[in-house]
């Protein structure tokens with residue numbers, strides 16, 4: 575059955591800097607561009623997104639807690655916290671939300687510490703290396719799997 579609740583899009587630390595530095599890795603798209611892309615993708619499917627970005631682990635955890643029962647799913651680029659945070663993993667488990675883990679870059683083509691994810695095994699899917707298209711695919715998939 576289809577779900578009318580919004581999809582939560584969370585971006586973690588330093589992703590507010592997108593489009594300003596390291597374009598060779600992360601491209602020239604800004605966070606605002608990505609959030610607008612997510613809004614447009616959801617709108618095409620008759621849905622809404624709620625977008626949240628924070629550089630603070632606790633703030634991300636609080637936002638995930640608040641999402642329990644109120645959103646249909648979670649698209650999250652937890653940035654570097656992906657590779658370190660048991661606490662964010664535990665928050666996703668506690669919130670009981672379907673998660674798609676997204677990364678702009680292909681983390682498996684980068685340093686070994688980026689190959690570790692505390693989220694991948696509790697995610698529906700991991701999308702890494704598709705740039706902003708990864709967010710689009712994640713939203714589409716979360717909506718498609720409801721039916």
Ligand code: CA2
Pocket residue numbers: 587588589591592593594595596600651652653654655656676677678679680681688
């Ligand atoms: O590829 C991704 O999306 C990452 O989640 C981005 C994180 C990185 O720690 C992960 O390993 C992979 C870092 C985001 C930093 O974003 C910046 C953007 C512009 C300038 C500087 C950093």
